[in-house]
């Protein structure tokens with residue numbers, strides 16, 4: 348690192364938000380340094396998992412549908428540039444109940460936005476996806492162009508693209524900043540100092556540690572368990588070419604076909620207990636395994652006794668309702684806070700980056716839902 352150099356922008360955190368932000372700022376011609384304490388897409392980061400769903404369906408929250416549609420274009424450009432399969436177009440199946448406002452709103456948004464989808468009856472579901480036992484599921488939406496992003500690999504691909512474009516990337520831990528009105532530089536735990544005109548803190552679940560007074564009560568970090576099960580040899584019912592991603596919104600469960608050879612992935616999306624991203628134990632619990640097996644025996648009986656291949660413990664960094672936090676620091680005028688992915692942020696990395704670029708440039712398309720002022724200490728999740 349050229350410690351004496353002053354950068355236009357320093358981005359702290361090379362998760363999906365920070366990596367895209369650094370890359371897109373660099374493309375405006377600015378000099379950028381990107382810093383991460385454990386490395387881009389590391390195992391502890393929220394972006395460090397194997398796979399993440401990318402879909403446009405967001406119930407009534409069209410703001411995120413539009414963002415996901417735009418992000419899909421940028422992810423696909425990156426995939427071409429990186430010459431890697433970062434995206435798998437498996438489709439995303441929304442399993443809906445009889446009276447299902449969220450799904451009805453999703454359909455209405457798809458129609459307004461011209462998103463390609465099919466509406467499936469129970470008979471069609473039984474014929475096309477006999478692996479899924481319907482139970483109370485009364486209909487479904489298949490978002491045909493949605494699918495799966497290879498998460499860790501994608502973050503690293505963004506960082507590679509960023510460094511090729513001229514971003515300086517370093518692995519260092521940045522100490523919490525101090526000061527009143529303007530930040531001139533930050534110190535690193537290794538004794539270094541990084542000077543920049545603007546600082547973007549995209550520290551994901553670490554934001555409450557970096558800014559305890561401002562964000563300690565506003566970002567709630569929760570422990571989330573993910574399980575991978577092995578399907579029998581020669582059984583292709585759970586392969587990505589046959590089975591889409593599916594979301595059983597009412598039971599807060601999602602499943603991802605075996606895209607990377609790591610197995611059929613399933614997780615319960617309900618918020619878990621509080622979690623420390625540095626020190627928290629990453630072993631899945633027996634209760635978590637029992638809960639997913641119980642669900643499998645009901646919805647996917649063919650996998651009820653499937654062998655567990657592995658598990659991941661990750662964390663959500665939840666804002667009060669699930670809206671992102673992208674705003675200026677309340678007192679340090681050249682510092683930006685970027686995070687609050689709240690369990691659904693990965694797909695939006697590109698548009699989060701674009702939004703930060705516009706805000707730093709002084710643009711006036713300010714989204715009130717991303718503001719610090721809109722965040723409260725009471726968890727009332729409404730964005731999924």
Ligand SMILES: Cc1cc2nc3c(=O)[nH]c(=O)nc-3n(C[C@H](O)[C@H](O)[C@H](O)COP(=O)(O)OP(=O)(O)OC[C@H]3O[C@@H](n4cnc5c(N)ncnc54)[C@H](O)[C@@H]3O)c2cc1C
Pocket residue numbers: 359360361362363364365382383384385386387388389391392393394395396398399400401519520521522523549550551552553554557571572573614661662663685686687688689690691692693694695
């Ligand atoms: C189990 C699970 C499933 C999910 N599924 C989906 C999904 O299907 N679709 C979807 O769109 N989203 C999903 N999400 C949400 C999504 O993954 C997150 O919203 C997103 O990855 C957050 O990215 P981030 O860049 O804000 O944070 P992170 O990825 O955590 O990145 C923050 C980075 O900052 C670094 N850092 C922190 N503090 C410092 C410091 N002081 N100095 C230097 N570096 C620092 C960290 O090392 C880290 O690399 C899921 C999340 C989880 C946990």
